Amino acid sequence: MQVAVIGANGGIGRELVPRLADAGHDPIGIVRDESQFDAIRERGGEPRYGDLKGEFAPALEGVDAVVFTAGSGGDTGWDKTLLIDLWGARRSIDACVDGDVDRYVMISAYNASEPLAEPEALAPYRVAKRCADDYLEQAPLDATILRPTTLTDEEGTGRVSAAFEYHDDGGPDISRADVAQTVVACLDDEATVGETIRLFGGDTPIEQAIHPGD
Amino acid sequence: MQVAVIGANGGIGRELVPRLADAGHDPIGIVRDESQFDAIRERGGEPRYGDLKGEFAPALEGVDAVVFTAGSGGDTGWDKTLLIDLWGARRSIDACVDGDVDRYVMISAYNASEPLAEPEALAPYRVAKRCADDYLEQAPLDATILRPTTLTDEEGTGRVSAAFEYHDDGGPDISRADVAQTVVACLDDEATVGETIRLFGGDTPIEQAIHPGD
Numbered sequence: 001m002q003v004a005v006i007g008a009n010g011g012i013g014r015e016l017v018p019r020l021a022d023a024g025h026d027p028i029g030i031v032r033d034e035s036q037f038d039a040i041r042e043r044g045g046e047p048r049y050g051d052l053k054g055e056f057a058p059a060l061e062g063v064d065a066v067v068f069t070a071g072s073g074g075d076t077g078w079d080k081t082l083l084i085d086l087w088g089a090r091r092s093i094d095a096c097v098d099g100d101v102d103r104y105v106m107i108s109a110y111n112a113s114e115p116l117a118e119p120e121a122l123a124p125y126r127v128a129k130r131c132a133d134d135y136l137e138q139a140p141l142d143a144t145i146l147r148p149t150t151l152t153d154e155e156g157t158g159r160v161s162a163a164f165e166y167h168d169d170g171g172p173d174i175s176r177a178d179v180a181q182t183v184v185a186c187l188d189d190e191a192t193v194g195e196t197i198r199l200f201g202g203d204t205p206i207e208q209a210i211h212p213g214d
Numbered sequence: 215m216q217v218a219v220i221g222a223n224g225g226i227g228r229e230l231v232p233r234l235a236d237a238g239h240d241p242i243g244i245v246r247d248e249s250q251f252d253a254i255r256e257r258g259g260e261p262r263y264g265d266l267k268g269e270f271a272p273a274l275e276g277v278d279a280v281v282f283t284a285g286s287g288g289d290t291g292w293d294k295t296l297l298i299d300l301w302g303a304r305r306s307i308d309a310c311v312d313g314d315v316d317r318y319v320m321i322s323a324y325n326a327s328e329p330l331a332e333p334e335a336l337a338p339y340r341v342a343k344r345c346a347d348d349y350l351e352q353a354p355l356d357a358t359i360l361r362p363t364t365l366t367d368e369e370g371t372g373r374v375s376a377a378f379e380y381h382d383d384g385g386p387d388i389s390r391a392d393v394a395q396t397v398v399a400c401l402d403d404e405a406t407v408g409e410t411i412r413l414f415g416g417d418t419p420i421e422q423a424i425h426p427g428d
Contacts, residue, residue, distance in 0.1 A: 053330060053337075078292030082338035086345065087329055115301055116267060123267075124296035131300065131345050 004028040004063045007070030009036045015180035017045040023184050030059045052088030057095045065103035081128045089132035093139050104141045110149040144192045148179045148199040161202025162209040171200030218242040218277045221284030223250045229394035231259040237398050244273045266302030271309045279317035295342045303346035307353050318355045324363040327380050358406045362393045362413040375416025376423040385414030
């Protein structure tokens with residue numbers, strides 16, 4: 001599949017592009033800054049220009065699936081959270097619908113289902129992610145929403161813990177590498193379409209953890 | 215009708231409470247800060263405690279209609295825009311649905327239909343307002359969405375210009391007093407249910423301007 005990664009130069013995006021190539025997909029890295037093109041090529045991706053606040057739709061030409069992992073994570077201003085994590089996500093969803101791209105994997109956020117939960121400092125971020133998720137759920141796309149807990153830069157283990165129902169128990173941190181590998185696994189497992197999956201560090205092989213009912 | 219005003223101590227709210235009383239309604243001013251209770255009473259309203267980030271639903275006991283005019287207008291941090299203008303609005307809509315309050319009037323923002331339009335500085339604010347509006351449109355409520363252009367503190371004139379279709383022509387500024395009077399007129403005109411109305415300063419008597427088809 002041609003898989004477009006929005007946010008290809010971010011923490012998860014950098015882990016995802018080579019893993020998509022390893023899995024036999026053609027990764028396309030969509031970035032706004034052309035100085036990042038070489039970095040995407042070095043990781044095995046085809047770079048394309050796309051601006052979530054400007055011209056974006058042409059970047060999806062020929063694409064089969066989109067992964068959205070752009071955004072601030074709370075490190076930039078909240079205005080960017082509104083413009084990228086929320087409105088940019090909505091624009092990318094609209095572009096998929098208009099461009100006949102059916103498959104969409106959203107990297108959402110832990111507790112987006114409960115934006116006002118602790119810690120309070122993350123509440124505005126979770127509002128944006130929740131509203132983007134809600135928009136995706138109502139769109140006519142084959143969507144999977146992943147809500148990883150706190151991210152680390154540890155090595156990938158190939159193992160995670162996945163929860164299909166909300167509970168407030170939480171769980172261990174998860175590496176960006178394992179989140180990226182989970183995206184690859186979701187793209188290869190049709191049963192994850194329509195699912196919202198909370199992700200933690202854990203001991204279950206990823207392919208097994210994200211398969212509903214297992 | 216018992217009409218609850220969320221944001222009763224804000225610029226439009228202060229104009230709205232006495233106008234609701236003058237029109238024969240029972241205005242209820244919902245605020246989070248009990249030190250504002252006396253100010254609401256002085257304008258003819260019944261003050262009630264409600265916190266859009268905390269306990270809110272009990273404030274709607276016995277209420278027939280809600281007017282949402284809380285929010286920053288871009289003067290506070292964007293985190294507040296996410297928490298109040300967007301998530302607070304969604305929570306108030308949910309509370310209406312759960313509490314059998316059928317009528318809802320949203321004070322939205324000019325160009326919420328086109329968040330990325332100029333001026334760019336307002337784009338994050340319009341994203342939040344647009345997403346709240348979309349949520350309201352899909353809720354099982356009798357809703358009217360008002361999208362006034364730039365607000366002034368001029369005296370009310372009783373006259374406005376209303377547009378039911380989007381166009382980018384813009385129009386004259388409008389006073390908060392005339393927006394408040396437009397809310398009263400909408401509550402008295404069932405034909406405004408389901409409408410999204412852009413508001414400018416103008417020469418048409420309010421009741422006529424906001425009646426669809428006129």
